[in-house]
Amino acid sequence: MVYLDNAANAPVFPEVLEAMLPWLRPDHVGNPGSLHTQGVNAREAVENARRQVAKMIGADPSEVFFTSGGTESNNAWLQNFGGDLILTTALEHDSVLEPMSAHCHRHYIKVHKDGSVDLNDLERFLSDAHTAESNYLPRDGRSTAVSIMWVNNELGTVNPMKEIGTLCKRYHAVFHADAVQAAGHVNMNVKDCGIDFCSMSGHKFGAPLGVGVLYISNSIRKSPWIIGGGQENGMRGGTENVPGIVGIGKAAEIVTERLQNWKLRWGLLRDTFLTDLGLRMPGEFYINGDSENYSSNIISLTIPGVNSESLLLLLDQLDIYLSAGSACSAASAKSSHVLRGIGMSDEDAACTVRISMGFNTTVNEMHEAAEAIVTVSHKLKSMYS
Incomplete structure (x- = not known):
């Protein structure tokens, strides 16, 4: 099997599974809210995971506040924002865009062809949102927020977060x-x-499904969602998912230790794959996204x-697994809103697919995937002609 859909769901690290297992057994049954030893131990496990995520x-x-995943986190921050004007892009995930449409007015900032935010357009609208008479946006004393995807889930483009943060600070906008x-x-x-x-989700980086994180700066007035x-310091009611939280904490610890090595390896795997394609089908494909600032x-x-x-169907028969974009919207008959x-x-x-490597992807798997993509593509082209 060659699994290259890690952006949809990544495998759980063996060390994460090992860390979680004790908290699924009868001798680790305590509720983190209980005062007895079992409860105190569970509480310490949760707080240790909080420290691990914070360090990452x-x-x-x-x-650091634990949630059920990225979708909850992307909904919860809106309840803490409190304003009603958000500047964002049309490329954001549906779990960002749809809650916005229900809660507030949103305005789309331009993006470049590579999917990165147009900083000039962002500054223009941030500045305009603070003028007495706006030419572009409703002006009624509302507070403003900017919500931007750090890494695009379909393109891999990395947005200039420091520059966006600087603009948000300059124009007193909240930054999600x-x-x-x-x-x-x-x-x-x-x-x-x-x-x-x-917002973060554990199943993208080696933790199990069903656990995520919402970071909220201490400078923000907080409101429970x-x-x-009263769990999670009064922000999120409901007994904590101790095994999942332990898992995301351990995954964060592993990321902190190993990320730099992974990035180097992904770069080599990427080069291997694209070199293979270039030799076997020159001029028959192109790569989308930023050519310099990307998640490798x-x-x-x-x-x-x-x-x-x-x-994808023919590759599936060969036990090679890719995707046509975000798994969250793959069932839709419409083309990707990101690509549009x-x-x-x-x-x-x-005619666009996403290849997403994981922490254990090998060179041989990338060779195998490239060869299969070339063979199947040529087979399909011959069928169409």
């Missing part, structure tokens, strides 16, 4: 970062980037004339 992102442990694809794949320091809110119980584990590949669904957002035609969007 350059935060204080008091700013959707870091679901960033955590475990790029260096993160929320303080250096001036980030106020940051689930009421009843994600490759957005367009092969004009080769339908991505047909390609960078100006790609529907025809080329229908």
